[in-house]
Amino acid sequence: MPKAGKTIAVLGGGIGGVVAVHELSKRLMRRHKIVLIEKRKTHLYQPALLWSALGFQKTSDAQMPYDSFAKKRIEVINAEISHIDPENKIVKTSQGDIDFDSALIALGAEFNHEKIPGLKEFGNSFYTPEGAEKVYDAISNFSEKNIALVIPSLPFKCPAAPYEMVFLLDELLKRKKIRDNIVISFFTPELQPMPAAGSQVGKFISKFMEKKNIRYHPNHILRGARKSELIFDAGTYAYDLLIYVPPHQAPKAIRDCKLAGERGWIPVDQKTLRTNFPGIYAIGDCAEIPIAGGKFLPKAGVIAHGQAEIAAHNIILEMLSARDRExxxxxxxxxxxxxxxxxxxxxxxxxxxxxxxxxxxxxxxVSYWIKHLFAKYWKWKWF
Incomplete structure (x- = not known):
């Protein structure tokens, strides 16, 4: 008599979730069921929104349907997750309850635009397709003097994206021959650019900001925004166009369940990526892993990709009652x-x-072309 199959639920269809379900599909026998639960109807390739915000491509180019997944034995459930019960291994969704034997949580981060008073009302963010289109419109029609890009709080995903935005914005304005009339200011609570990457990277980006005449303001904590004015602990600054990174937080389904740590994110084993509950793993932006210097592992797509492969393999090893883990x-x-x-x-x-x-x-x-070609490869590889 054949053995009964198991249900493996992957929560979230971002970069980590996509890699994980493919690893599971490739390695598990057909009797097992792989379920991907994702609220969006299309996968969003987050790094491409930067290009959309600057008019280099359409936001639709950053979105891909999950239609091909069914051929790979991956069942995609388009649903909002409202609660995760790690003890009874149940996920409550807008399409009903889903029982699982093992789970990989890759729900990413959610945005809390209302955390800083006035931020959403007066600013624009390129971290969503709709926001990227608004940023593009605002930049295209800009004819005033002061552009401010603000990181209001930590952590945030895609740590390089805000810095890339001002570098590419500088180029765009120079091509339009209006850069000399515009002041670009960059505000962040960080003490240096991309602090988790170390001082060498921080100094490199700082020098590029100086070279491009971008006014860099580290250690600035945003308290609020009014029309044409930013309010920091250190004082107020005038702006005509405000572009911001939205404040991040763990998804509500995580914050409200027993998986969450003190800061709302999911603590996991640094190496195996398992949570405190057997058979349940977490990766990517929703997981929290401390590293040297009191910092945390960056929230980035490349991190989620690498973790997805390891966590998927470890789910299988745990299912097989193997002693070793990757x-x-x-x-x-x-x-x-x-x-x-x-x-x-x-x-x-x-x-x-x-x-x-x-x-x-x-x-x-060469690095520029590798980055852009990888975006095309991602679409070909997984979709």
Whole structure:
């Protein structure tokens, strides 16, 4: 008599979720059921929204349907997740309850635009397709003096994206021959750009900001926004166009369940990525992993991708009652577009002690093309 199959639920269809369901489909026998639960009807390739906000491509180019997944034995349920019960292994959704034997949680982060008074009312964010289109419209019609880009709170995903935005914006305004009349200011609570990547990367980006005459204001904590005015602990600043990174928080379904840690995110084992509950793993933006220097592992697509492979393999090993587990070693990398067809690249090991060990390659056209070609490869590979 054949053994009964198991149900493996993957919560979230972002980068981590997409990689995970394919790994599970490739390695599990057909008797097992793989379920992907995702509220969006299309996958959103988040890195491409930066290009949409600057008019380099349409927002529809960053979105891909999950239609091909059925051929790979992946059942996609388009539903909102309202609650996760890790003890009884039940996910409550807008399409009903779903029981599971193992789960991989890749729900990412949700945006809380209302966290900072006035931010949503007076600003624009490129972190959603709708927001990217509004940013593009605002930039296209801009004819005043002061543009402010603000990171209002930490953590946030795609750590390079705000810096890439001002670099590419600088290029765009120069091509339009209006850059000399415009002041670009960058405000962040960070003490340096991309602090988890180390001082070398921070100094590199700071120098590029100075070279491009972008006014950089670190250690600035935003308290509120009024029309034409930003309010920081350090004082007020005038602006004509406000572009912001939305405040991030763990999804409500996570914050309200027993998986959540003190800060709302899911604490996981640094190497195996398992939560405190057997058979349940968490990866990507919704997971929280401390690293050296009192920092946390960055929330980035490349991190989620690498974790997805390890967590999927460990789910299978746990199902087989194997003693060994695969380990995630904290590797990460990032391209930083610097404008004019160039991009810097850095990679390294974020678990390294006493500080992450990161290597930086200076800005060059090869890195730029690799980044853009990878976006096309992603679509071909998974969809």
């Amino acid at each position: 380990s995630y070693h904290g590797f990460g990398s990032c391209f930083v577009e610097t404008g004019w067809g160039n991009a810097a690249y850095f990679s390294g090991h974020f678990y390294h002690q006493p500080a992450p060990r990161v290597r930086l390659w200076n800005s060059n056209p």
